Amino acid sequence: MTYDCDLFVIGAGSGGLAASKKAASYGVKVVIAESDLVGGTCVIRGCVPKKLMVYSSHFPSLFESAVGYGWKIEESQLDWEKFITSINKEVQRLSAIHSNLLQKAGVKLLPYRATLIDEHTVEVGNQKVTADKILIAVGGEAIKPNIPGIEHAITSREIFNLPFLPKHIAIIGAGYIGTEFACIMRGLGCKVTQIIRKEQILSGFDKDIRAWIQDGMINHGIRILTNSMVTSVKKIEDRLEINVSGKYTESITTDVLLVATGRSPNIKGLGLENAGVDLVASSIEKPGYKSINAISVNEYSQTSQSNIFAIGDVTNKINLTPVAIGKGRAFADSEFGNNPSVFSHENIPTAVFSKPEAATIGLTEAQAREKFGENGITIYCSRFRPMFYVLPNQNEKTIIKLVIDRKTDKVLGAHMVGDNAAEIIQGVAIAIKMGATKKDFDTTVGIHPSSAEEIVNMQ
Incomplete structure (x- = not known):
């Protein structure tokens, strides 16, 4: 049978980009679909802008340290609007670079969300495209718990576009995102209250690592409400009233509430059922990572449908950008490079950019x-x-x-x-x-x- 392309990639994030460029290098015809900026979560609203915020959050403590070395430091102040504008410009620049690299590699980019029609057909924009093989690399989305008033909260998607630097931010969540942003916002000068369901942050990490980070955060002035949970959120004029139960029973008034309770594979509207692609209800692979309703894949990133593959945060594997990139390249080598490759999940390093x-x-x-x-x-x-x-x-x-x-x-x-x-x-x-x-x-x-x-x- 003749297809419109050899490989159709759904999602131009880290994994999809790596797989498409690698596959194209073997001379196959590749089409990739992305309705958002090219680059995925990592470039647009994850690793890159977050790390830039981490750098900025370190300056106040560096100014303080400088005094101990004899420097006279004048009063400093953060220009929030300039800071956020600079981050967004960098995101746009990187996205454009990735788009250009696709073009140079000979990969056709379609700026739409793709939906599976059957195991060899996707609907994208107002057209249907057939493909010998399909790779799903749509990543994940932040999820919110079912709490009254939670619509007033933001997620990691919105925090990069806050119109102002809040005086007080409350954060729900004890994982990477919640912990890192608690430290970032505290470093930028905010009052921070972090609300976690257990006694310690970063479940699954080494016990000493968890304890030292948490003690360090408290030493920096972050208030951590352990063994507690938010029961409701109410908007009162331009502020939020957050009710907490558990070890701490109180109401907290804050400017912003960040929900960082987890991410879920971005499978809504993907049409997986049309192509016979199976999901796994829940899977925990490594410390800090949990997948819910993820696409089940084998060691070659193959789904239950033999010609459809999936990589990255949409799968029941480790949710890390370098892992998605590695698995994307391994997929291309295996399927188009005559070089069967299995990405090893053993000894994968990771970092928490906390303070x-x-x-x-x-x-x-x-x-x-x-x-x-x-x-x-x-x-x-x-x-x-x-x-x-x-x-x-x-x-x-x-x-x-x-x-x-x-x-x-x-x-x-x-x-x-x-x-x-x-x-x-x-x-x-x-x-x-x-x-x-x-x-x-x-x-x-x-x-x-x-x-x-x-x-x-x-x-």
Whole structure:
């Protein structure tokens, strides 16, 4: 049978872009559909604009530190409108770059939302397109809990376009998004109240990592209401009244309420039922990631329909941009490059851009004890105040933790809370991926003086 194209990609986010360009490099005809800006959640309303906000939120503490080093700092003030405008300009610039790269790769872009008609046909705009293979890469969307008045709350989609910097922001959620934005907004000068259902943030992460981040957040002035939940939201003039129950029973008046209670695969209106694509009701893959009503895929990103594939946040796999990119390329290699490739989910590093920052790879202490037994592992841990904070006399601490297999000496996990944790653990991740042992770490010369040298100095 003759098709209009060899591959039709639904969604021009990180995974869809990587897959389409890689497939096109093998000489196949690729069409991609995207109704929003090209780039997906990461570029438009996720990793990129969030990281720019993280950078901005660090300046007040840097000004404070500078005084300890003898600098005279004049009064500073954030121009919110200029800040948000600059972020949006950068998002637009990056989106345009991705569009141009598609064009250079020979990929045809259709600026519409696509719907599956059957296993080989999609409806896009006012036309129908047939394809030998179809890749679904539509990502996810923020979801809100069913609470009276929740329509007055915003999600991570809207926070990048706030018309003003709130004096007080309340945040529901203990995961990546809730924790990171609590730290961002506090750093920008807001009063922050974070409401979480459990005792600690970041469920699934190493216990010490969770504790150190949470203690650091509290030390920076963030109020965390543990074992509590929002029962209702009411708009009173230009403010919100939030009622809380549980360990804390009170009403909170705030300017903005950010809901960061999770994300759901963006499958509405996709027509999966028309093509016989199965969903999995609920799946938890790794700490911090939970999928609800996600597309079920095998190790080759293949769905229940043999010619339809899915990658990224729409699937029941790990929801990380680098994972989506890796799986997109592996899919293209397997299907069009005559090179069957399976993306490994083992030892995937990740970071939380909170204040203090955290990064991790491999097994947590609890996971390692469960797998190797109480006496099967050795824990090395270093806690210290980095040199940078000595002169300003600031109470900023760092923790670095290694989890070691006692029998093989292999490094099973590395976890860090502190400045530049992501940059440091990225390098450590290479060693762990290659199977490094504690002895390999011990025989590596540290760079002195640095926080990172503690990784190779722990005894």
